[in-house]
Amino acid sequence: MAIGLYEILVIVGLLAAGAAYGRYAFKGAKARKYAMAGGLGLALLVFSGAGAFGVAPFLAAETPAGGPPAAGSLFAAVWDASTSDTDRTETETISVDQLTIYYILVDVQMDGLGDVLMGAVLRNMNTGLTTNTWPGAVVSMVSIGTVIVSGLPTPVANYTADRTRFNIAYSEDSGPGTWTQIFDKFYADDVTTGSVSALSIDLPTDPAVADDVPSGGSFKLVYDVAGTTLTVVLTDSG
Numbered sequence: 001m002a003i004g005l006y007e008i009l010v011i012v013g014l015l016a017a018g019a020a021y022g023r024y025a026f027k028g029a030k031a032r033k034y035a036m037a038g039g040l041g042l043a044l045l046v047f048s049g050a051g052a053f054g055v056a057p058f059l060a061a062e063t064p065a066g067g068p069p070a071a072g073s074l075f076a077a078v079w080d081a082s083t084s085d086t087d088r089t090e091t092e093t094i095s096v097d098q099l100t101i102y103y104i105l106v107d108v109q110m111d112g113l114g115d116v117l118m119g120a121v122l123r124n125m126n127t128g129l130t131t132n133t134w135p136g137a138v139v140s141m142v143s144i145g146t147v148i149v150s151g152l153p154t155p156v157a158n159y160t161a162d163r164t165r166f167n168i169a170y171s172e173d174s175g176p177g178t179w180t181q182i183f184d185k186f187y188a189d190d191v192t193t194g195s196v197s198a199l200s201i202d203l204p205t206d207p208a209v210a211d212d213v214p215s216g217g218s219f220k221l222v223y224d225v226a227g228t229t230l231t232v233v234l235t236d237s238g
Contacts, residue, residue, distance in 0.1 A: 077123070087117075
């Protein structure tokens with residue numbers, strides 16, 4: 001087992017206490033008393049707060065039954081190409097890590113682009129009992145691509161009727177949890193351990209804006225799905 005800082009502190013504390021007890025390095029009853037108390041206190045403090053020699057800290061914050069969260073993000077997400085599409089005819093490819101989907105549309109198809117429907121797969125990466133629920137699953141927009149229209153950068157997404165936000169709609173197609181959309185975000189605070197959720201992100205787009213994407217030009221739609229950044233790249237091939 002590797003010796004780290006916490007193990008060294010425990011050893012130093014125990015050596016100090018042992019030396020005081022054996023009267024090797026401290027003269028006077030008071031000095032020995034302080035050394036023993038300090039050494040034992042140091043060792044106990046390290047064990048209780050940080051852990052050492054493979055022993056977990058026993059004053060650590062409480063976690064759900066079954067153990068602490070798995071290493072890395074509490075949730076992981078990828079695109080599902082089989083449930084992702086536009087309302088036009090396009091060529092679709094997906095990156096190896098499934099974090100980016102590319103759509104290539106010929107000009108006449110890009111000119112009429114009216115909707116981009118994306119399917120995401122969300123997995124709860126926490127460890128614990130399958131009955132444990134975990135908060136903090138949030139889906140949101142990070143950025144919406146713009147196109148130059150009459151000299152001005154214009155978002156390609158449609159707005160709601162009152163123009164207070166983009167007209168995005170979310171849904172859970174399968175999986176546990178109670179999901180709620182509030183404005184342009186999607187929340188769930190009761191997703192169970194190890195579960196898999198199939199989510200849909202439906203973003204209506206404005207064909208009048210998409211019509212101005214230049215030949216060879218592209219724009220991106222970027223989403224945050226419970227901590228994972230997922231991207232859609234749409235390109236006008238001319």
